[in-house]
Amino acid sequence: MEIELKNAAFVGAAGKESLYDLSLPHNFNGQVILFIHGYMGFKDWGCWKLVADFFLSKGYGFVKFNISHNGTSTQDPLTFVDLNAFAENSYFKELIDIRSMIDIVNAKFPLKCEINLIGHSRGGGMALIAGIDERIHKIVSWAGISSIAKRFPSGEELTKWQNEGVKYVHNSRTKQDLPLNFSQYEEFKSHEDELSIEQSCKHLKKSVAIFHGTNDESVNISEGKELAAMLNVPLFTIEGANHSFSATHPWNEPHFPGALLELCERTNEFLLTNSSRA
Numbered sequence: 209m210e211i212e213l214k215n216a217a218f219v220g221a222a223g224k225e226s227l228y229d230l231s232l233p234h235n236f237n238g239q240v241i242l243f244i245h246g247y248m249g250f251k252d253w254g255c256w257k258l259v260a261d262f263f264l265s266k267g268y269g270f271v272k273f274n275i276s277h278n279g280t281s282t283q284d285p286l287t288f289v290d291l292n293a294f295a296e297n298s299y300f301k302e303l304i305d306i307r308s309m310i311d312i313v314n315a316k317f318p319l320k321c322e323i324n325l326i327g328h329s330r331g332g333g334m335a336l337i338a339g340i341d342e343r344i345h346k347i348v349s350w351a352g353i354s355s356i357a358k359r360f361p362s363g364e365e366l367t368k369w370q371n372e373g374v375k376y377v378h379n380s381r382t383k384q385d386l387p388l389n390f391s392q393y394e395e396f397k398s399h400e401d402e403l404s405i406e407q408s409c410k411h412l413k414k415s416v417a418i419f420h421g422t423n424d425e426s427v428n429i430s431e432g433k434e435l436a437a438m439l440n441v442p443l444f445t446i447e448g449a450n451h452s453f454s455a456t457h458p459w460n461e462p463h464f465p466g467a468l469l470e471l472c473e474r475t476n477e478f479l480l481t482n483s484s485r486a
Contacts, residue, residue: 211316226275232317250285251272251274340411373389
């Protein structure tokens, strides 16, 4: 590798430090992938290291990072130990983090390289919003959400959250009940136009690929269809795949699950299509 950084620090939203990994292979093809993890995720979750290795083997630069308020810490990047940060996270904070990482990638890699975004789940929706940045060349959504607004409750449930100031979401993997402060909703409302995935899709003038598993149990494939319709692009499906494309955490096998390998191979084909670096 010409560049290899592991657990390097960056300053994210609200001045909170977080970590990123950055790699540049000797056979660099001129394209860099900035990978955005999903909700209750982190850069070292499950198979993301194998994903990085796959694209590095194809000549891409690869960068993955922890959202600053995802609940992990710089001391413990694998565990949800900072519940105060998790409670204060917001979609707008995540957008600030992504923009900070685009700045870092732009500074670290050779001039005139192409920066591509790949986002999983919530990260897929955020990639479509952040992809408006003129420095981004292509965008790939893996099981991405089609709307932020519908992630929030309404009616009595919203009023209850406002009155109590906090509600909890259960993490089935860690068995934790993780807090969500009402400020998350307030911050979304303050930046609602900027955080509209639909509006971003209408204004994107670059290549976008939407991938979704047909058996996604967390983000229904209907959201993939909505994204494809907003962008007027085809929906690429991975037959039989669930939300994580058969990956789990921890993942101790040396090889990909089949669905995720297919996803990476088809993503590679998309990124090479019409690329000035191909």
